[in-house]
Amino acid sequence: MNEFNLLYPQGTAPGFQKISETACNDLSLEYILSHVAKNEYEKNLIKRMMTGLESxxxxxxxxxxxxxxxxxxxxxxxxxxxxxxxxxxxxxxxxxxxxxxxxxxxxxxxxxxxxxxxxxxxxxxxxxxxxxxxxxxxxxxxxxxxxxxxxxxxxxxxxxxxxxxxxxxxQIQSITLGVNLDETMRPYIAKDVVKAMRSLGARTIFNTHMHELAMNLEEINAPDGKIKVASLVTGIHEGRRSYKVYCAPPDGISYARDIAEKYGVTYSQLMKMTVERRS
Known part of the structure; x- marks a missing residue:
């Protein structure tokens, strides 16, 4: 089908006359535009049409x-x-x-x-x-x-x-991702991945040790979408982890050593175990 235009019938070309600023003031054009346009872009568009009178x-x-x-x-x-x-x-x-x-x-x-x-x-x-x-x-x-x-x-x-x-x-329910870090250990790619998963409607994304990523939630949540990304941390009670999870900014502390000690895989524990096995 041939192209068409809702402003000009086929076979005609623009032939409007530009009205003067004085005429615009006499017609209270700015007042009219303030009531019919919802933003500056729309205001300028309508003004161009209203000030170019077709004859x-x-x-x-x-x-x-x-x-x-x-x-x-x-x-x-x-x-x-x-x-x-x-x-x-x-x-x-x-x-x-x-x-x-x-x-x-x-x-x-x-x-x-x-x-x-x-x-x-x-x-x-x-x-x-x-x-x-x-x-x-x-x-x-x-x-x-x-x-x-x-x-x-x-x-x-x-x-x-x-x-x-x-x-x-x-309908993706879970996904496992491996994210490369840059030379300063910052997860740049992870930010785009999390934004994409949020747009897809992912309900849960779990990752650890990405404190800088969690500090950029305002940027990650900027695009339109119903799902919001939140930073979760585990609580500390009297110096011990309570394992209660709540929304809060990352505290920058890693508990990997606590976990390593619990399972006996710190350097000192491994060396001690090695010596005991050799004796």
Missing amino acids: CPEVIRYRSDIFDDFINFPSFKDIIRDSLDRLDYLKTLGRSFNDDSVAPIWQLINRLQELDVYIGCIEEIYSALKEIDVRSDGLKQLKDYVASVYNDSGFEYLKADIKELITETS
Whole structure:
């Protein structure tokens, strides 16, 4: 299907007249924008459209017809608004694809989320347009375009594959990871791995001796998601470990020597055992 534009009918080109700042002030444009735009980006976008007045009767009629459809079908208007918000979120996911510092597993998860959002938007817009009788040429073209995507055999395969991949990754119940440390023994890769596991919905990740990782929880929990990563420590009572676990920052203390002494594998214990066996 040929490309289409909801601002200009096919065969026409932009031919607007830029209004002056004086006219903007007379129209109280800033006041209007403060009530219709939800952020600075949207404000500037709407301002560019409102200050570039189109003089072509065909273009004005084309846009007015589309506007009438949105007024007549408010539920569809809400679906389009929600879909545009979700598609705008794809910009955030897309930034990681060209960032070499982002781990490949994190890029994979972002790609799955991106495709899932795209599929959901196509399905919702298709279902909404199928139930209403739009009158404007612009939304009729949108209806035909979305239907062609939805009914394409490739879309069904894509939907099935993404659903299967997301199901498989979201149902991971346990995973064992070996993480390499840098020359200063800092677990850089572990941070991306934990962020990825959190995005997948992992309920439990257990590791020890990664104090710096636990100190970066604000960064790890920054991406959207229901699951939060927490730092757990074991309590100390009167100088002895109580084995009570609670949420707290790492104390930087390792109890590996206590465990080694308990099982008789410290250096002095091993040497003593060696001497006793040789005697």
